[in-house]
Amino acid sequence: MFERTIKGECGLVVGLMRNGKLLSESPPQELIDYYQMPTLEDVFLKLCMQDSAKTGDSDEQMQSTEVVVHSSSSQSVNSLQGCHDDDVAFSSDSALLIDEDRKGHESTSSNLHCSDFLLSPAHLWALMVKNIIRIMRNPGIIFFSVIIPILQTSLFCLAVGNDPRDxxxxxxxxxxxxxxxxxxxxxxxxxxxxxxxxxxxxxxxxxxxxxxxxxxxxxxxxxxxxxxxxxxxxxxxxxxxxxxxxxxxxxxxxxxxxxxxxxxxxxxxxxxxxxxxxxxxxxxEIPVVFEDPIYGSKMTKFVDFAAPGIILTIIFFLAMGVTALSLVTERKEGLLDRSWVAGVSSTEVMLSHVLVTGLLTIMQIVLVLVFVLAVFKIPNEGSLLLITLLCILQGFCGQAFGLFASSVCSTEITVMQFTQGFFYPIILMSGIIWPIQSMPDVLYYISICLPQTYANEGLRDILSKGWGMEHVEVWLGYVITLAWAIFFLSMSALFLRIRK
Known part of the structure; x- marks a missing residue:
């Protein structure tokens, strides 16, 4: 229950809110007279029960719950006060002692409530607008989102795979x-x-x-x-x-x-x-003749082998970087708590971040592919549509991993340590710089379960062999990438709900 005091002729006005929904707002005595209850706490309880009956999200145990109301102003259970420059004061006074069985039931139902998996277009749009405004207020994010993929791609193509000289x-x-x-x-x-x-x-x-x-x-x-x-x-x-x-x-x-x-x-x-x-x-000549290769050329460079893995790694970790600090920053600034008060679900919060940052990710994918295929002329024998689709899925998986890290960690430093701990294992074990066939058996089976291993192999087969979705090695990259993205998003929603 929130009381809003407006100085002036209006006097004291009380606003009663539940799950981000304003139930009623009037002077205290008018509320008591209108609902014919002895105290504001009883008024609030009656409004909550009416709201539950309307929305259908209350259970049959509401009628058997014992509620003890203490209206003594000297023994307040919880009190919160604050002042603002616009002469508006907020306070909260609660004296509701609820039966322990009801507490446990409400706690359980709040953690597993099906509304967390439902989407409100209005909520989603509002969250997206909020995220867009935050990005527009930080032009450095857009600048680095454009410069970093160009810089990283150029450095790779110029510094790796060329013949040494002098x-x-x-x-x-x-x-x-x-x-x-x-x-x-x-x-x-x-x-x-x-x-x-x-x-x-x-x-x-x-x-x-x-x-x-x-x-x-x-x-x-x-x-x-x-x-x-x-x-x-x-x-x-x-x-x-x-x-x-x-x-x-x-x-x-x-x-x-x-x-x-x-x-x-x-x-x-x-x-x-x-x-x-x-x-x-x-x-x-030695009596072993190497004829024209079936795939590739006799002068294949190391950069042609490493390019698919580097492309997906750049896209994955750039997308991860855009979302990794988003929830931590919002939680630190109080925006996430305001979103919960407004009644939004954890699914809506995550989806709004994925949709907004997805625009930046698509822009980064376009820049990476243009520089790799058009500027530096990395050989491509396959479908550009399949290449783009796999890159988009890897970017989506990177976003999901960033949201997962942001939902698990509480501070920026923890997020950085968490993501850095995954960087080198993925680089070393995904077949990016060395074939996975050279690994010990245990590492090999771990490697093929990572989100980038089959994606790297699939993209390499598309670029160098011209393969399509009829080959298992190609479509497995899409399936495993999508499965990891769904897993990361599900875990993010779970941790957000637990910490809500």
Whole structure:
């Protein structure tokens, strides 16, 4: 029961409210006379019972409930007072001692009331307008919602998957005069390998140990002669010929990506050399032939493998960031309590956030796909509609996860710790940067249950293979993503209702 005191000619006016609905508002004595009750507490009880009878949400135990009303002003059970600058004062005085059985029943019914799952268009629209106004009053949210996806996508495409360049490698060429050895060194890609001549292998290895070089290339004094014998006189080949006609490479293998790049460039250079000096260069090839690939190309880059996972990760966590602090901030500012007083349900609160922030999420999805597919030319062999739909579902799942974190946590710091705790496990276990087939069995089965694992595999199959919904690997990504989103929203509604 809320009393509103208006200074002036109007005197004291009492407003009686239940579940956000104003039951009656008049001076105290008029309420007592009109409803023919001895006290305001009795008036309030009668109005509540009438309201319950009208809405049909009361049970048959209302008539058997024992209510003891204490009207003594000196023994108030609960009192709340406050003043405002507009000369309006609010106070609440309650002296209702309710039977314990009724308390337990009301507590249970309030936690599981079916009205929490019903939607009011008026409530939903009002909450959406409120959320839009909050976003418009914080232009930084819109600014970062536009800049962050562009920045993250650009950084990934520019910084990941390209060949390393200007890698210093020591070169020891003992052939005098150099012939085939010189031709071989000319075939090495100078963009990746920076050749540094040194006098001996020992000096080159010492430079590698000091961190000056990434490796050492050594060719013997009879490299050309031994190479000719190796290719033209197979019957004369011995270990000395094999050693003298070989290019000996000593690499720093602590950085596997750089070492693999150097190995690839040095092998390609030798293939170019044999193509120039041999009438049939296939003689120098190993007897394992890799034909044209069924999917992809022989020059597939790591960025093509990682792009699907990075796209969905950016979308998921950006959507999560938009909603993760929403309920915590509203609870801290008192807006959430005002919404409960106004009679809105937890479902309406969550749905209003999903609809409003969904506009920002769709904008982020468009920006990410434009930069990945149009600006940086990541190969796409599949349907753009399927790609967009999967990205939208991942954004929706990210929103739901953000609302779940916001409903569970009480402070901004707790939300940040909660979400950060999920970030790296999802990155590492969803097959984004390394195939899930390489994981131990236990981690593998955990991985396939995560919200992004099958989504990553499905998007990768769409982009690189052109697959559609007829493949299980594709539609599982949609189903699992939607299932996780529903789970997060359900848990959010439950925790909101518990903490209401």
């Amino acid at each position: 890698l210093p490698v020591a070169v020891v060429n003992l052939e005098k005069p150099p012939l085939f050895s010189h031709l071989y060194l000319q075939q090495i890609d100078n963009y990746t390998v920076h050749q540094v001549p040194v006098a001996s292998v020992g000096l080159g290895k010492a430079g590698v140990r000091r961190g000056e070089y990434w490796g050492v290339i050594e060719m013997g004094p009879d490299f050309t002669k031994d190479l000719i014998v190796r290719f033209t006189k197979p019957s004369a080949i011995n270990n000395t010929i094999i050693q003298g006609s070989s290019v000996h490479v000593y690499l720093d293998m602590t950085n596997s990506q750089i070492a693999i790049s150097l190995q690839q460039k040095l092998l390609e250079a030798f293939q170019k050399l044999t193509a120039e000096v041999l009438p049939n260069p296939e003689v120098a």
